[in-house]
Amino acid sequence: MASLKPRTSNLKLHNHLYPVIMAGGSGTRFWPLSRQLFPKQLLRIMGDETLIQQTLRRVVTASAPERVMISTNPAQAESIRVQLSEWKDALRDNFVLEPEGRNTAPAIALVALELVRRDPDAIMLVLPADHIVKGQRDFDAAVSLAANLALQGLLVTFGIQPIRPETGYGYIKPNRKTVLATRGKLKGHPVARFVEKPNEAKAAQYLKAGDYYWNSGMFVWRAATILDEIRRHQAVLYRGIEHISRLMQQGASRSAIDDEYRKLPSVSIDTGVMEKSTKSAMVPVSFQWSDVGSWGSLDEVASKNKAGNVVVGRVVDLGSRRSIIYGDRRVVATIGLTDMVVVDTPDATLVCPKSRAQDVKQLVEVLKQQKAPEYLEHMTVQRPWGSYTILEEGLGYKVKRVTVNPGGRLSLQMHHKRSEHWVVIAGTARVTRGEEVFDLKIGHSTEIPVETRHRLENHGQEILHIIEVQNGPYLGEDDIVRFQDDYGRTKT
């Protein structure tokens, strides 16, 4: 990774640069590792950090964390805050929550409105939270050039030189005859034409021609410019977003805002604005990029063994080649696979040829229709105080391992339908049960009867682990009455 020092020559520019991390994706294509409530950006796909952590670290060289905006939805915000807790204070007021996903144009418009209020000269650097970029210096240079173009009133995209005849991306052809600006070897051009996802023949032709670039989904523009262009090309959307923004400022109820948001047209910023605008420009970039759009794309970014396999976890293999074998705690045993994907998680396993990896999306759709819980979330669920893992569920009981971070505490709560038993297996638990407050050490247990107020806290220095056994006729997470909560969840 390049130096983390901001380049002083761009200091003035950077003071108006606001990275906007688009983190609302549902991540079905990395199922079963990703889930609807645990999308790709939260995964540690490559390296020690999750994709959203890497994305944030990428932009704090060109900007301050205080100016990073996170665009997401209420279901994911909590997990994202947990993962970005290193920048907790800086990001406190920078989450812009869409009530639900309405494609990129409404989400971007909502952030742009917020930014012009904060800084009329704001330049947005829009980045998906779940892409991989290699080459920090080249990335910074591209941002710098694009920001200069943005100051000229242009809508700038980053173009990626194709390396295969990909049919899953849109393509952009720049007008190379016109150079709008340069920085070192980098040049900015007007866009000659946008092309929707091509068929295979077209994609092969573009690859050969060499003058078409992949649309990376990364953008740089002034917030004021993009709002103007949205108003011009998506008038209905613009009026709707303005109305919602006003409601938000007036402190309208969440349900009133949600109702308005659902009325917005669902449109992408590419087809809805960029392709219609005369101000679109492109910078062909030199950094390595992957949208890690499916299990197959790990090939581009992950390191491989001699046989060309990407192997993670407790894998025992005999003679497989060019395969992706992804395990967790269980043994994954493979023999003689070629160009296959095997992904093993505590509650679901995927097996498919690499060439079919895109169809995982379709498969998740089937699970969703079947109301199978495995499409929605993992057996391990992150919480602001730690996490819990469902070890087993059966008729009338549920067994969880609950992990509470030092200083963390669950809400003071009560259940109408279930009793709970807690056995401490690591650390020390501070337990509130009815009127009593006491400490439970490792190897000790307590019983929380139905309708008894209780709370679990970790006042120690080490992580607290307990085994919780729930008993009762109904064991849903929604049987919870919260009396006090450190994380503002008493109303939810």
Place this chain on the structure above:
Amino acid sequence: MASLKPRTSNLKLHNHLYPVIMAGGSGTRFWPLSRQLFPKQLLRIMGDETLIQQTLRRVVTASAPERVMISTNPAQAESIRVQLSEWKDALRDNFVLEPEGRNTAPAIALVALELVRRDPDAIMLVLPADHIVKGQRDFDAAVSLAANLALQGLLVTFGIQPIRPETGYGYIKPNRKTVLATRGKLKGHPVARFVEKPNEAKAAQYLKAGDYYWNSGMFVWRAATILDEIRRHQAVLYRGIEHISRLMQQGASRSAIDDEYRKLPSVSIDTGVMEKSTKSAMVPVSFQWSDVGSWGSLDEVASKNKAGNVVVGRVVDLGSRRSIIYGDRRVVATIGLTDMVVVDTPDATLVCPKSRAQDVKQLVEVLKQQKAPEYLEHMTVQRPWGSYTILEEGLGYKVKRVTVNPGGRLSLQMHHKRSEHWVVIAGTARVTRGEEVFDLKIGHSTEIPVETRHRLENHGQEILHIIEVQNGPYLGEDDIVRFQDDYGRTKT
């Protein structure tokens, strides 16, 4: 299945017929569904009963359950008794335990010696516990003809008409010119020649020639005859077995017997005796047979869906063909597989092409070398009183679900290194803890401190389920002191 009534015409013969079920196999080729301590015969591979249950039901039409002998080893005897509990009383004294597997000849010799003691006219019907046979009437007819040949002093094998160029079996060529006996269309012939497992070219040639049969591993002979032939062709083995049999009758210690047994040559009855004997005969049989020797062989016996897939469990598939997809409680998602095997169990997953299914054996060898517990046993372990399932193991703790059948009780026991917590999730537990005895109902719990005598019993009518949380520095199953046990395990 054919009528269960014994045919009265053969009653006299049947009074001397002793089915001998060979149940000592280690079952590595059906891993991860089979384990070293839970081999193939204990699996419900096809139909509602396990393979050993089907094998026993197959022979009680031609014999009485009181005359069925089970040849196995101490590690498997308990699981087999549980599975054959329908015939518990009849089989009580009919288990012949080999201290360890020394191939088929010593095991057969040990049973034969026991049988000549019980009945000098005993005819043995030797059957592997883990084969599938379809066609009870044809099976009975073959047994009947073979028994007649056995009475003539012959060693009879059943020959299976090959349906593919199999390289995994031995072949037998009968001398068709000589007919030793007939029954309906069935004929018995002398053996012209035994052939070891052939290469592919040879196997194809045998299939085409039509006068070679698969050696099924099923035999019929008089116990006295096989002992004579073992003495003639395997003199060292014979003397060893005689010595061991004498030690057993004299009530020698288990370790003395084990030591002698380990000295025996490890030799199969086929190569060691049948191939050398002049008394070998073969009956080409008409029933359908499979040794279900690997996951690939399920093709021959299991029912398939329209796409030719064998599918068990929670499987979501898009467009796979001719594959075997075997799941349990977790979701198994497959896309576009062709001729593949996917087997998913709570602690291990296998993925391989059908053509490599034989190599599972090799893979289990690797796991064994790695001392991975998954080669040895399942997370669910059968016990005479019920079963337990490991839900999670970690540093200093283990979580189990324990199931106790009505009337079942665990031994009165104590642990030096661990405390235990029990939470009842179904049924009612009778708990002995130190000097106390009390009942625990659903939703209630108790704590068993280190070095406290305790016992868990089910006096109720319904199955008792508890969640057990163990805490301690050492959690091995061998940290157990048994004071009293209903199943004779106080010494083990």
